[in-house]
Amino acid sequence: MSLLTLRVAVGRAFLVAGVLVLLFIPYLLWGTGLITARAQSDLRQQFAEILRAHHVPDAPSAPAAPVSPPVLAALIAPPPPGAPVGIISIPKISVAMVVVEGTDAEQLRSGPGHYPATPLPGEAGNVAIAGHRTTYLHPFYSLDALVPGDAINIATVQGLFVYHVVSSQVVDPSDVAVAAPTPTPMLTLTTCNPRYSASQRLVVKAALVSDLLTGSTSPSLPVVNPAKAPPWPEPIHKDWWAAIGWSLAVVVVVTGLWALALRLHGVRRVALLVGGILAWLVVVYLAFNALAPLLPASF
Numbered sequence: 218m219s220l221l222t223l224r225v226a227v228g229r230a231f232l233v234a235g236v237l238v239l240l241f242i243p244y245l246l247w248g249t250g251l252i253t254a255r256a257q258s259d260l261r262q263q264f265a266e267i268l269r270a271h272h273v274p275d276a277p278s279a280p281a282a283p284v285s286p287p288v289l290a291a292l293i294a295p296p297p298p299g300a301p302v303g304i305i306s307i308p309k310i311s312v313a314m315v316v317v318e319g320t321d322a323e324q325l326r327s328g329p330g331h332y333p334a335t336p337l338p339g340e341a342g343n344v345a346i347a348g349h350r351t352t353y354l355h356p357f358y359s360l361d362a363l364v365p366g367d368a369i370n371i372a373t374v375q376g377l378f379v380y381h382v383v384s385s386q387v388v389d390p391s392d393v394a395v396a397a398p399t400p401t402p403m404l405t406l407t408t409c410n411p412r413y414s415a416s417q418r419l420v421v422k423a424a425l426v427s428d429l430l431t432g433s434t435s436p437s438l439p440v441v442n443p444a445k446a447p448p449w450p451e452p453i454h455k456d457w458w459a460a461i462g463w464s465l466a467v468v469v470v471v472t473g474l475w476a477l478a479l480r481l482h483g484v485r486r487v488a489l490l491v492g493g494i495l496a497w498l499v500v501v502y503l504a505f506n507a508l509a510p511l512l513p514a515s516f
Contacts, residue, residue: 244505246351249326252506253354256327260315264301271374273431287428289402290339290375295331299324302331303338303373305346310359316371320347322510329356332396338371338404339378339428345396345405350412350419352509357408360421361385369404369423376430380404380423388418395420460511463504470497 296302298319306313316338320330329348336342348357363369367382380403387410388395395418396405402425410419474493478486 241505241508244502244509248502248505249352249509250354252326253328257315257354260301260317260327261304264304264315267301267374271431273374287378287402287425288430289341289425290337290373290378290428290430292340293337293375295333295337298333299327303371305329305356306370306372307363307367308370309367310362312356314354314356316346325349326353328354335396335405337375338373339375339402339425339430341402343396343399343403343405344371345407347407350408350410357406357419358412360406360408360419361410363421369406371404374431376428378425379427381426382421382423385419385421388420390415390418392418395422401425456507456510459507460504463500463507466500467497467504470500 296318298321300318302316302318304313305316314328316329316331317324317327318331318333320332324330325347329346331337332345332347335345338344348360349355350357350360363382363385365382365384369380369382371378371380386395396407404423404425406421406423408419409415410417470493474489474497477489477493481489
């Protein structure tokens, strides 16, 4: 191999790497949303089936008139991890998403996640929900815009529960006290702060002010330990082998297309490039899916 050929090969390698970096940024900001959008569609269907199973025709959408004090929902067993808990709606920041049970990496990719060690919405105590700030449809992107008095509505199989924001604060990632049990029914929303960083936590507190119970569920034994504060969401599992494997696949596809393109001419080369680019984009997308969880600012 001549020095000129080597320089051309290195130059093309840097060009491809630069294109991948440029593509990775929009993937993080918007491409991850495709994963969440698909999961949310499935979760909405699951939640609709749950409502029908409990003889609830539809999730209530209109806030109930303020009741003082609101009637608390019965303590019931939480849904299994990854299953829908209910629909959270925050009109001030245009959020309407299904909340899933659990706060590990896979669950938070599907939508906002309910801390398993906390009560369910509408029950006594401190309900805690975590959500992404800048990726996976970024449900809590504008959480900092909420001010005291803003409404947060959560519809579950037990009814509609209306919370009003009372405060917001920024805390250290190790400060789990904000999600500790409370003597009054509260809601705690947590996300990363500032945007594009996981160095802090933004915490919004809201108080239960109203409810519209369906009366369709029966009480069961309490499953919440009121003396234990829940942990923060689990760190995203870093699968380095998957990232390395898909990255090598990108290299193989690029190298193969380049080698074949040099041997073909005319219409055949054009056809190869069109089909090859489509295949390359699919492999790149899968590689980005494997690389994204390796970043420090993961939610």
